[in-house]
Amino acid sequence: MEERKELKVNAIENGTVIDHIPTQSVFQVIHMLNLNECENQILFGTNLDSKKYGKKGIIKVSNRFFAPRDVNKIALVAPTATLIEIRNYKVAKKKVVVIPNTVDEFVKCVNPNCITNHEDVVTHFRVIDKKDVKLQCLYCEKTTAKDNFTFK
Amino acid sequence: MKNRSLVSISDYTIEEQIKILELAAEFEKNPRQKILENHVVASLFFEPSTRTRLSFESAAAQLSAKIVGFSEASSSSVSKGETLKDTILTVSNYSDIIVMRHPREGSAKYADEVAPVPIINAGDGAHQHPTQTLLDMYSIMKTQGRLDDLNIAFVGDLKYGRTVHSLVMALCQFNTTFHLVSPTELKLPSYVKQHIKDKNLTYHQYTEMNEVIPLVDILYMTRIQKERFFDPIEYERVKDAYILRLPMLDNTRDNMKVLHPLPRVNEIDSDVDDSPQAYYFQQAKNGVFVRMALLASILGVV
Numbered sequence: 073m074e075e076r077k078e079l080k081v082n083a084i085e086n087g088t089v090i091d092h093i094p095t096q097s098v099f100q101v102i103h104m105l106n107l108n109e110c111e112n113q114i115l116f117g118t119n120l121d122s123k124k125y126g127k128k129g130i131i132k133v134s135n136r137f138f139a140p141r142d143v144n145k146i147a148l149v150a151p152t153a154t155l156i157e158i159r160n161y162k163v164a165k166k167k168v169v170v171i172p173n174t175v176d177e178f179v180k181c182v183n184p185n186c187i188t189n190h191e192d193v194v195t196h197f198r199v200i201d202k203k204d205v206k207l208q209c210l211y212c213e214k215t216t217a218k219d220n221f222t223f224k
Numbered sequence: 225m226k227n228r229s230l231v232s233i234s235d236y237t238i239e240e241q242i243k244i245l246e247l248a249a250e251f252e253k254n255p256r257q258k259i260l261e262n263h264v265v266a267s268l269f270f271e272p273s274t275r276t277r278l279s280f281e282s283a284a285a286q287l288s289a290k291i292v293g294f295s296e297a298s299s300s301s302v303s304k305g306e307t308l309k310d311t312i313l314t315v316s317n318y319s320d321i322i323v324m325r326h327p328r329e330g331s332a333k334y335a336d337e338v339a340p341v342p343i344i345n346a347g348d349g350a351h352q353h354p355t356q357t358l359l360d361m362y363s364i365m366k367t368q369g370r371l372d373d374l375n376i377a378f379v380g381d382l383k384y385g386r387t388v389h390s391l392v393m394a395l396c397q398f399n400t401t402f403h404l405v406s407p408t409e410l411k412l413p414s415y416v417k418q419h420i421k422d423k424n425l426t427y428h429q430y431t432e433m434n435e436v437i438p439l440v441d442i443l444y445m446t447r448i449q450k451e452r453f454f455d456p457i458e459y460e461r462v463k464d465a466y467i468l469r470l471p472m473l474d475n476t477r478d479n480m481k482v483l484h485p486l487p488r489v490n491e492i493d494s495d496v497d498d499s500p501q502a503y504y505f506q507q508a509k510n511g512v513f514v515r516m517a518l519l520a521s522i523l524g525v526v
Contacts, residue, residue: 192307
């Protein structure tokens with residue numbers, strides 16, 4: 073691990089670090105992972121300097137390890153994010169997020185006349201294009217593109 | 225197909241679609257049968273569609289089913305703010321099958337998820353209207369003796385017409401050659417054309433229909449709505465180009481038939497009605513047989 077004189081966001085003993093989050097997506101990621109309802113210690117920083125990306129955000133969640141299918145959904149807004157599992161202050165595992173095949177619940181369908189925008193229906197999408205990130209609604213079959221993502 | 229909902233035409237395999245068409249032919253020969261005497265069909269029309277509703281209700285009535293339901297949302301508890309889910313769950317207690325028309329896209333799939341009884345989608349917004357597709361296929365099969373290897377022209381509004389999109393997709397299973405006639409503003413959407421290409425089939429695009437008429441087995445007419453044009457002058461310019469008149473039918477193939485999902489406004493001259501090519505009223509009648517076949521299959525009495 074690279075040596076740092078001072079960490080802007082304190083190290084955690086055990087848990088997950090989500091690094092290299094685009095700065096504009098930090099709060100979205102918090103929301104998507106339901107961290108606002110999580111009772112563990114959470115540290116986060118944004119607009120931090122990054123050698124690779126200029127600016128970045130970071131989130132550190134103590135004593136929590138995410139299943140890939142729970143965390144991969146953040147790839148929709150933070151495709152550059154890396155997940156680092158920390159055990160006893162050491163990096164135990166490091167991986168990048170992968171765009172999933174299906175997306176449930178947190179994205180809204182772009183079609184204003186879709187039933188999911190009028191009734192209390194959990195949205196379901198098939199990811200039909202991983203490169204440009206396009207989602208097809210399983211109800212109305214309209215395609216929602218990345219630029220039109222709004223989150224429930 | 226017992227207890228299988230019909231939300232989208234692709235819910236049924238090609239073999240199952242053919243089976244429905246064959247069964248419809250049986251009902252055409254012998255339409256009055258008391259086979260649904262012990263069944264209740266709910267007909268929930270959250271938006272008015274008199275033609276489709278009467279066709280379903282006639283199909284159910286001819287097979288002696290009891291029918292409950294409403295013909296528009298204002299005469300139901302929807303106007304009191306009831307959710308679709310609650311309406312569907314309640315009506316499921318009163319019926320064996322639900323026929324539903326709803327203005328929102330995807331509503332039929334959602335209803336199918338919550339309902340303990342099967343759902344037949346009678347149109348969900350601009351999304352799907354699978355029974356129209358089946359009755360169109362039935363009309364083609366009946367008039368041509370087959371569905372394979374036909375030349376089929378679609379004329380008019382090919383951009384917004386849900387009927388056209390679903391039928392084109394369904395016909396892609398049968399080696400169809402497509403002739404697409406529309407104003408440039410109302411061309412078939414690229415995703416539908418892509419579907420034709422994916423199946424290695426051919427389509428030709430035209431802005432005038434005269435040259436197409438002698439080439440085809442089926443001429444499928446649709447209505448061009450004024451509201452679809454940003455520029456009213458443009459509408460005035462094109463509207464007459466897509467009206468079918470009797471003299472235009474002089475050089476057709478002997479087997480050629482004119483179809484139209486109805487209601488028609490002025491896109492087919494009334495002179496055409498008495499020509500041997502006119503088939504649109506028979507087409508509407510065919511809808512009843514197809515719906516009989518669906519009700520009987522899904523309720524498991526055939």
